[in-house]
Amino acid sequence: MNIQPKTILHNVLQAWNREAGNWGAQKLSSLYTDDALFFGGRPGHSVGAAEITAYFDSYHGVIISAHLKLVEQHVLMINEDCIMAQGFGEFDFVLSGNKSTHSRLRTTLVICRDKDDWKIRAHHFSTIPEAPPLGD
16 A cells, blocks of 8 residues: 555644644644654644644643644655654644634644554644844
8 A cells, every 4th residue: 555645744733733723732743653753833842742742732721722724735755654743833723711822833744654553753743933043
């Protein structure tokens, strides 16, 4: 069975949106490998399943639901069991108090076969700099 890299990315994104639609740390972290690396919207680097679960749980009571649309993605097949995608993510959040927000971030995902499923092994999302970080 030869699955195309963009199909893999699409399927993982659908799973992420399904789990983020009713925010829950355990459901979201189940989409990541046990040894995954994670840079999200908070300071710090989360390494491994327990830290990624704690990261998602840090938004408990803040984020009610989220939806992510990946745009302008460039997808590479690293090998038959691993892809990398890089581009931009359009996030729509519903926050407590029924407040809605929208964010556009840079995205990099490494997605690898994990037994019979595809999971995120590396996740790095960051804001888009206003200018190159060259200092004064």
